Amino acid sequence: MAILYIDNQPHEVTSGNNLLEVCLTLGLDLPYFCWHPSLGSVGACRQCAIKVYKDENDRKGRLVMSCMEPVTNNQRISITDVEAKEFREQIIGWLMTSHPHDCAVCDEGGSCHLQDMTVMTGHAYRQFRYKKRTYKNQDLGPFINHEMNRCIQCYRCVRFYKDYAGGKDLDAFASRNNVYFGRHEDGVLESEFSGNLSEVCPTGVFTDKTLKQHYTRKWDLTMAPSICQHCSLGCNTIAGERYGSLRLIANRYHGEVNGYFICDRGRFGYEFVNSPDRVREPMLNGKVISRNDVLEEIKKSLKEAKVIGIGSPRASLQSNFALKALVGKSNFYHGVSENEHDMAELAIKILKEGPVRTPSLKEVESADAIFILGEDLTNSSPMLALAVRQAVRVQPMKDALKHTQEWNDAAARELIQDKSGPMFSATIHNTKLDDIATETYYAAPDEIARLGFAVAHRIDNAIPDVDNYPAELKKLADQIAAALKNAERPVIISGLSSESDNVMKAAANVAWALHKKNKNTGLVLTMLECNSLGLAMMGGGRLDGAFNAILHSHADTAIIMENDLYRHGSVATVDKFLKMCKQVIVLDHTPNATLKKAHVIIPAGTFAESDGTLINNEGRAQRFFQVYEATDVIQESWRWLLNMGVNAGNERMSRWKNFEDITKAISEEEELLKGVDTITPPSDYRVAGQRIPREPHRYSGRTAMTADINVSEPKPPEDPDSSLSYTMEGYRGLPPSSLIPFFWSPGWNSVQSVNKYQEKVGSSLRGGDPGLRMLEADPKNTSNYFMSVPEVFQPIADHLWMVWTHHIFGSEELSRKSSSVAQRVPQPYVMINTKEAEQMKLQEGQTFTFEVEKHIYSLPVKINKTMPNGVAALPYGLEGMPATELPAWGIVKPVGSNQSAVSSHQQSAV
Amino acid sequence: MLSKEEIKEIDEAIRLVPYKKAASIEALKVVQQHRQWVSDESLKEVASYLEMSAEDLDSVATFYNLIFRQPVGRHIILVCDSISCWVMGHEKIKEKLSERLKIDYGQTTKDGRFTLLPNPCLGTCDCAPAIMVGNDLYRNLSIDQLEGILSKYE
Amino acid sequence: MEKPLTQHLRKDTKPLSLKEYEQVGGYQSLRKVMKMTPQEVQSVVKDSNLKGRGGAGFSTGLKWSFVPMNVPKPKYLIANADEMEPGTFKDRILLEQTPHQLIEGMIIASFAIQANESFVFLRWAYKNAAKAITKAIQEAHEAGYLGKNILSSGYDLEMHLHTGVGRYMCGEETALLNSLEGKRATPRAKPPFPQISGLFGKPTIVNNVETLCCLPHIINNGAGWFKKLSLTQDSGTKIYGVSGKVKKPGAWELPMGVTLRELIEEHAGGMMDGLRFRGALPGGASTDFLVEEHLDVKMDFAGVAEAGSRLGTGTIVVLDDKTCPVGFVKNLEHFFAQESCGFCTPCREGLPWIEKILNSIEIGDGRTEDIKLLEAHTRLLGPGNTFCALAPGAMEPLQSALKYFKKDFEKHVQDKGCSYSKKSKLQFTN
Numbered sequence A: 001m002a003i004l005y006i007d008n009q010p011h012e013v014t015s016g017n018n019l020l021e022v023c024l025t026l027g028l029d030l031p032y033f034c035w036h037p038s039l040g041s042v043g044a045c046r047q048c049a050i051k052v053y054k055d056e057n058d059r060k061g062r063l064v065m066s067c068m069e070p071v072t073n074n075q076r077i078s079i080t081d082v083e084a085k086e087f088r089e090q091i092i093g094w095l096m097t098s099h100p101h102d103c104a105v106c107d108e109g110g111s112c113h114l115q116d117m118t119v120m121t122g123h124a125y126r127q128f129r130y131k132k133r134t135y136k137n138q139d140l141g142p143f144i145n146h147e148m149n150r151c152i153q154c155y156r157c158v159r160f161y162k163d164y165a166g167g168k169d170l171d172a173f174a175s176r177n178n179v180y181f182g183r184h185e186d187g188v189l190e191s192e193f194s195g196n197l198s199e200v201c202p203t204g205v206f207t208d209k210t211l212k213q214h215y216t217r218k219w220d221l222t223m224a225p226s227i228c229q230h231c232s233l234g235c236n237t238i239a240g241e242r243y244g245s246l247r248l249i250a251n252r253y254h255g256e257v258n259g260y261f262i263c264d265r266g267r268f269g270y271e272f273v274n275s276p277d278r279v280r281e282p283m284l285n286g287k288v289i290s291r292n293d294v295l296e297e298i299k300k301s302l303k304e305a306k307v308i309g310i311g312s313p314r315a316s317l318q319s320n321f322a323l324k325a326l327v328g329k330s331n332f333y334h335g336v337s338e339n340e341h342d343m344a345e346l347a348i349k350i351l352k353e354g355p356v357r358t359p360s361l362k363e364v365e366s367a368d369a370i371f372i373l374g375e376d377l378t379n380s381s382p383m384l385a386l387a388v389r390q391a392v393r394v395q396p397m398k399d400a401l402k403h404t405q406e407w408n409d410a411a412a413r414e415l416i417q418d419k420s421g422p423m424f425s426a427t428i429h430n431t432k433l434d435d436i437a438t439e440t441y442y443a444a445p446d447e448i449a450r451l452g453f454a455v456a457h458r459i460d461n462a463i464p465d466v467d468n469y470p471a472e473l474k475k476l477a478d479q480i481a482a483a484l485k486n487a488e489r490p491v492i493i494s495g496l497s498s499e500s501d502n503v504m505k506a507a508a509n510v511a512w513a514l515h516k517k518n519k520n521t522g523l524v525l526t527m528l529e530c531n532s533l534g535l536a537m538m539g540g541g542r543l544d545g546a547f548n549a550i551l552h553s554h555a556d557t558a559i560i561m562e563n564d565l566y567r568h569g570s571v572a573t574v575d576k577f578l579k580m581c582k583q584v585i586v587l588d589h590t591p592n593a594t595l596k597k598a599h600v601i602i603p604a605g606t607f608a609e610s611d612g613t614l615i616n617n618e619g620r621a622q623r624f625f626q627v628y629e630a631t632d633v634i635q636e637s638w639r640w641l642l643n644m645g646v647n648a649g650n651e652r653m654s655r656w657k658n659f660e661d662i663t664k665a666i667s668e669e670e671e672l673l674k675g676v677d678t679i680t681p682p683s684d685y686r687v688a689g690q691r692i693p694r695e696p697h698r699y700s701g702r703t704a705m706t707a708d709i710n711v712s713e714p715k716p717p718e719d720p721d722s723s724l725s726y727t728m729e730g731y732r733g734l735p736p737s738s739l740i741p742f743f744w745s746p747g748w749n750s751v752q753s754v755n756k757y758q759e760k761v762g763s764s765l766r767g768g769d770p771g772l773r774m775l776e777a778d779p780k781n782t783s784n785y786f787m788s789v790p791e792v793f794q795p796i797a798d799h800l801w802m803v804w805t806h807h808i809f810g811s812e813e814l815s816r817k818s819s820s821v822a823q824r825v826p827q828p829y830v831m832i833n834t835k836e837a838e839q840m841k842l843q844e845g846q847t848f849t850f851e852v853e854k855h856i857y858s859l860p861v862k863i864n865k866t867m868p869n870g871v872a873a874l875p876y877g878l879e880g881m882p883a884t885e886l887p888a889w890g891i892v893k894p895v896g897s898n899q900s901a902v903s904s905h906q907q908s909a910v
Numbered sequence B: 001m002l003s004k005e006e007i008k009e010i011d012e013a014i015r016l017v018p019y020k021k022a023a024s025i026e027a028l029k030v031v032q033q034h035r036q037w038v039s040d041e042s043l044k045e046v047a048s049y050l051e052m053s054a055e056d057l058d059s060v061a062t063f064y065n066l067i068f069r070q071p072v073g074r075h076i077i078l079v080c081d082s083i084s085c086w087v088m089g090h091e092k093i094k095e096k097l098s099e100r101l102k103i104d105y106g107q108t109t110k111d112g113r114f115t116l117l118p119n120p121c122l123g124t125c126d127c128a129p130a131i132m133v134g135n136d137l138y139r140n141l142s143i144d145q146l147e148g149i150l151s152k153y154e
Numbered sequence C: 001m002e003k004p005l006t007q008h009l010r011k012d013t014k015p016l017s018l019k020e021y022e023q024v025g026g027y028q029s030l031r032k033v034m035k036m037t038p039q040e041v042q043s044v045v046k047d048s049n050l051k052g053r054g055g056a057g058f059s060t061g062l063k064w065s066f067v068p069m070n071v072p073k074p075k076y077l078i079a080n081a082d083e084m085e086p087g088t089f090k091d092r093i094l095l096e097q098t099p100h101q102l103i104e105g106m107i108i109a110s111f112a113i114q115a116n117e118s119f120v121f122l123r124w125a126y127k128n129a130a131k132a133i134t135k136a137i138q139e140a141h142e143a144g145y146l147g148k149n150i151l152s153s154g155y156d157l158e159m160h161l162h163t164g165v166g167r168y169m170c171g172e173e174t175a176l177l178n179s180l181e182g183k184r185a186t187p188r189a190k191p192p193f194p195q196i197s198g199l200f201g202k203p204t205i206v207n208n209v210e211t212l213c214c215l216p217h218i219i220n221n222g223a224g225w226f227k228k229l230s231l232t233q234d235s236g237t238k239i240y241g242v243s244g245k246v247k248k249p250g251a252w253e254l255p256m257g258v259t260l261r262e263l264i265e266e267h268a269g270g271m272m273d274g275l276r277f278r279g280a281l282p283g284g285a286s287t288d289f290l291v292e293e294h295l296d297v298k299m300d301f302a303g304v305a306e307a308g309s310r311l312g313t314g315t316i317v318v319l320d321d322k323t324c325p326v327g328f329v330k331n332l333e334h335f336f337a338q339e340s341c342g343f344c345t346p347c348r349e350g351l352p353w354i355e356k357i358l359n360s361i362e363i364g365d366g367r368t369e370d371i372k373l374l375e376a377h378t379r380l381l382g383p384g385n386t387f388c389a390l391a392p393g394a395m396e397p398l399q400s401a402l403k404y405f406k407k408d409f410e411k412h413v414q415d416k417g418c419s420y421s422k423k424s425k426l427q428f429t430n
C-alpha cells in the first residue's frame, strides 16, 4: 500500500502498479491508448500524460506518461495540470491529422475508444489544414475487416497478435508517419485469436467482418450476458441482437476465466443462430404442425409409448434435467459415446476424489511449469492455449523483475528475450504450441500415457515405473519430473480429445504425485463440449443403454434433445437405433443427421434465445441469459419439456413455473449440483425497484421497429426468468457481476469501460467474478494412484490405430455452420506419417482407403512427419466425415479398393 | 532459392548472434548485395532460412531506407539533402541530375542504369555538396563535374 | 598545442596501419591496462572527467560504473559510429584514418566493464571506414590485441563490425541495440538502462567513437594530463568542425573550450566574401541556434548550455545572411520528420505537420496562426514529452529560430513568400 496525492488529494493505492492503472482503479478519467491491462505499457501513444512533482514545494512538476511510472509512496501527481491537459488534447490533435473523420460510417462509431478519448481530452477544433495520409487496405479473410486509414499507430494490434498470442502474420511495417499494420500480403489472418483485434484496436481499423454483414450500432443492440457454447472452457461473452437476429458476440470480461479475450471459434461461431435452415416450426412426419398439436402428439406418446430421453453435452443443465424429469431417471441417457461417457466420469472422479484442484485459466497463466498430455489445445480448447502462452513467461519473468516491472512490457520482453519457462508437450502430432515447448514428444496415446507414468514415478516412486523404457525417454521423463518438482505452481493439462483414459490417468498420477510435495499443483482436464461436465455430473445412462433399451424393446420411443447421435455413435448403430424406434422425437434448433430421421421435430432455442446454466471444464457453473425472445414457437428445450410434462400430468414438473423453479429443483435433487441456483440473483431481484436493461439507454428506434406492420408499438416482452428487462428502461448503474449485459460508463462508450466494472483494473469484477465452482478437490484427499501402466503401443502390420484430431474450425458442431467459420473448415482427410505414406506409395492428397469396424472409408491423405508410426488421425466432427467411434484399429486396404463406400456414409452423417 | 554463396554469408552472420532472427538485417544486406534489391520472393526465402515469418522480416526490412524492396538501377545515386549541402546548393545538383537522367527521386532510369535517391547527411559537410554513386563519394561538387562522374558508371 | 586524437593522421588521409600506429605509441596503453584492474581503469577515466562526445555529454566513467561486474557472460561494448546528425562529420575522420585508435579505445572500455564482445555500429555510407576497420580488426586479432587471452592477460574479447542500413534513429543508443538485434530501430524505454539490460537483454555500454578514441591517451598520460588539455572545466580536446558558407570549412582537434568566434573566424577562415554571420548550430542539427551575441561563448558543455544551446557533437553549421532561416529550418525539420521512427505520437505526427507549416510559410501560403502553431509545437515536443530525444532535438533549432529570426517568419507570411531567393518554388512535400 502507498499514499498517492492526486491533485493534492491523498489516496490509498496498491504499490507496484503504474500510475495509470492506479488512477483508473480510483475511477478517475485519464485517457490512454497503447496501454492495455493485459498487454502492459510501452509508452508509445503519449496520451496518458500527467504531472509528477518532486515534493510539496515543487510547483512546476515534470510531465510523464502515467503508464510508464511506478507508484511510489507519498508521490504527488496532477491530472488536471494545465500543461498536462494541453498535451493530452494535442495528442488527439496529432492523431486526428490523418484520421479520416468517418465516424458516421465507421463500424466502431459510438463505441469507439478514440471517440471517447477525443471528447475526454476536449479536442474539438481541427488546426491541421493539409492533406491526410492514406493507405491501402488488405483482405484479411472472413473474420476481420481492415481499414488502415483509421489507424492511430498505438501498436496494440501487433502487441496483442504477436507478443501476446504468438501470431506470426501481422506486423508493423515502414516507419515515420507511414507506419502500416497488416500482413505481408493479403490473406487470411492465421491466428486463432484474430477476432480480439476488433476489441484491442481502439478505433475502427480491425473490425468484426461478420457484424459488418448485418451491421448495427453497438448501442442499438439488445444484449445479454452469455456463455460461449463452442468448447468446454466456458468463456464469458456478450451476445447482441437486433431485428430478431444475432449480430455480435463480444468478450465479456471475467477475471478468472477468459479475461479480456475469446477465441475466433467463440466470436465468429454464432451465425448458425441466424441460419436460414434453422428449425423454426414443429413438424410431424415432415409436415408443419401447430404448437398445440405437437404437444398433443407428445402427450399421446408419453401416455401410450415406452419413452426414453437422450440428453446432450451441448444443452444446458436445465434442459437435460427437464428431460430427465419428463422421462424418469432410469430412462434418461447421456447421448455421448461410450468412451466420452467413461472419460467424463473418470474426470469427475479424478477432480472430486483426488487431492488436486483445477486451476482457472487465469491461474494457468501464472503457472511456472506445464506438462500437456495428449491435447492439441489450440484446436480443442483455444483459450487454454493462450493461457499456456502466458505461463511460459512466468519463470523467465522472475529474473526480469529484478530490473523492471511486469507491466513494463517492452523492457520485460527485452530482458526475457526468447527464454521460456518449462513447458512439455506430449501430443499425438505437432501442435501450434510447439514453438514455446521446452520439449515435444509425439506418440500414440498409450505412449503418451507411458511417459506420464514414467514422469509420475520419478516424482513419487509409489507409482510404478515403465518397464524397458528407452534411454532417451527416460531422460525426457527425468527432465520433465525435475522441472515439475522445481516449480512453485506446476500445472498438468490433459483431457478428452485424445479419448484415452490411460492418458488422463497418467496426468492425474503426475498431478497427484506432485501434490504430495507441492500443494499448489493444478490439474486441468478439458472436455469435448460446453456442458460435458455438467451432463456427466447429473448422472444418467450410457448411450449404449439407450440403444439396448430400444433394441430389446424395453422402449419404443426416444426423445432426443439437442444431440446429433451420429457424432457420438457409429453410423451403423445409430442407423439401426433410429430405424427401430417407433417414434423419434427431436428437440433441436439446427438441422443435423439425427434430426433428418425424426418423426417429430420440436424447434428449440439456441443459446441466444435461451436461459441456461453450463458447467465448464473447471467445474464452474455459469449462467447464460436469453438475449431475445424468438419470434415464433421457438423455445428453450427445457421450456418445451416443462410444457410436455405439465401436459402429461407430471406433477413434479407442474410445480416448476420458470427457470428459477427448475434450477432450484436441480440444486435440490442433483447431489453434485447443489447451489447451482445461487449463481445469479433471483429473477425478482431489482435495484431501486428496477430491472437491469438489456439495451443501452442510447438504444434507438424502438417505437419505429415494427411500424411497417403496425403503428402501435407492441408491449416489450416480460422476462419471467431473470431480472433483466428487454428494454432500455431500468437501472443504469453497475449491475451485479453476473448480470452485466454490456459495458458502458459515462464518457466510456467503448469496451474500455470495463475498467469501471472491476475492483482493480485487470482484476476481478466488482462483487466477485460470476459463476460458482461445483467441483472442489479436497487437498486432504489421498492420491489413489492409477497403478496399471499401459502396454507398449505395438503397431500391427496393415493396420493403423485411428485417433481423432481436433480443429478449432470444424470439429465443433454448431460453430462450423457459421458462414464465416465455414470458410476456414478443412476438407475431411486422413493423416499419416511420411514413412507410412512412402511405404503405401501415397502422395499428399491421394485417396487412402481403410476399414474401421467393418466400414470402408476413402479419404484424401495428409502427410505429417510428426505422426507416430502405426497411427492415423481423422479430423473430429467435420461435416462429411464418416462418424465412427475412435480410437479403433483401421485396416489398410489395397489401393483402388472400394471407393464409393464413403459417399453412402456421408449421406447418413449429414 | 538462396545461392550457396548467400547462404555462406548469412551463416557467417548467424554465427555472431545468439539466435537466427537477430541476423535478419545482415541477411537482407547479403541478399541485396547479390541481387540489388529484396523482392517478395527473396524476402520469403530469407525469412524461411531464418525461421521467421515473412511479416516479421518485412517489418524490419521496410523500416530501413537502404533495404530496397523495389527494383533499383545498377547504380544508386544518393544525393545528400541535409543542412550543409542544402546551404551549399544541393538542389541545383539534384535538378541537374534529374534533368540529365530524366528521373525524379525514387525513380530509376529506363535503361536500369541509375536510381536517384535523397539521403540524409553523408557526413562530409565541410565538403558540401556531396553525392554518392554506388560506393563512391563525391564532394565539393559542382554541376559541371556531374557528366564526368556519371560516365564512369555503366 | 597537443592533438592526441589526430596528431598522427597521415597527410594522404589513408588509415594508419597497425605498424604505423604502433610506431607512434599505439597499443601501449592497452599493455598498461592489461596490468590494471577494471576498477582502476574505471577510476582513471572517471577522474579524467571525460564526457561523452556523442552529444549528451554524460560522464563516461560514471556511465560505466552502472554495469554490474559479477554477472555471467555475455556483456557488450558498442562503438556508436552511426554519425548521421546533419552537419556532423567528426567521427568519420577518426574512423577512416585511425581505426586502431578506436579499436584500442574499445578494448580498454570493454576491459573496464569486463565485456567479452564488442561491435562497431557503422553507418552505411562510410565505405572507406568500413574497409579500414575490417582490416584493422583483423590486424589487431593477429597481433594478439583481440581474441582469446589478450596479451597473455587471460582477458578475452571479440570484435565485429556491423554496418547499418540507414535511419538516423540507429544512432540513439537503445534504437541502435534493437537494430543490432535485427529489429526495427525504435528506441527502448529507460529504465532499465542498457548498462543493465542492453544488447540481447545483457549489460551493455554504448560509447561514441570520439569518446572511445580519447581512452588510450587518458590511460597513457593520466587523468590530470587530460584535464589540462582543455581551456575549461570540461576536459580534453574536442574535434570541432565548421560547415556552411565559410571560407575554409573543415574539422580540427582543439582544446575543449575554444570560442565560437575563434572557430569561425580563425580556423574556418571567416565568412565567404560578401556574406555576414547570422547564426550557427553549435553541435549539429539538433541544437539551438547561437547568434552574433554568442560568438565569444566557450564551446564546451557548460558554456554552450549557458548560452541556451548544447555543445552536441561540436560540429558547427553556419547560417549566413543570404540564406533564408525559414528554408534552413525547413530543411532540418524535413530531415527529422523523415527520420522519426514512428513509434510515438507527437514525433510521428507533429514533425511532418511542422514541416508542412514551414513549407507553407516558405512558399507564401503561411498564415499568422501558423507561427503560433509552430511555437506550440516546440513546447509540446519538448524533452520528456516524446519517447526519445529525437523530437526534442528537432525542436531546438526551430524554437531558437523562432526566437532569433522571428521577423523572417513574419515577413514570409506578410509578403507571401521568401525574399531570399527569387526562385523559392520549393516542392510541396506532402
Ligand SMILES: Cc1cc2nc3c(=O)[nH]c(=O)nc-3n(C[C@H](O)[C@H](O)[C@H](O)COP(=O)(O)O)c2cc1C
Pocket (backbone or CB within 6 Å): C051, C052, C053, C054, C055, C056, C057, C058, C060, C063, C080, C081, C082, C083, C084, C085, C168, C169, C170, C171, C172, C173, C174, C206, C207, C208, C209, C211, C212, C388, C389, C390
Ligand atoms: C536521435 C538520436 C541520434 C543519435 N545519433 C548518435 C550518433 O550517430 N552517434 C553517437 O555517438 N551518438 C548518437 N546519439 C547519442 C547516443 O544515444 C548516445 O548518447 C551516445 O552514443 C553515447 O555515447 P557517449 O556517452 O560516448 O557520448 C544519438 C541520440 C539520438 C537521440
Ligand code: SF4
Pocket (backbone or CB within 6 Å): C169, C186, C187, C339, C340, C341, C342, C343, C344, C345, C347, C348, C386, C387, C388, C389, C390, C391, C392
Ligand atoms: S521521439 Fe518518438 S517517434 Fe520520434 S524517434 Fe523518438 S520514439 Fe520515435
Ligand code: FES
Pocket (backbone or CB within 6 Å): A020, A031, A032, A033, A034, A035, A041, A042, A043, A044, A045, A046, A047, A048, A049, A065, A066, A067, A068
Ligand atoms: S497509454 Fe501511456 S503512453 Fe500510451
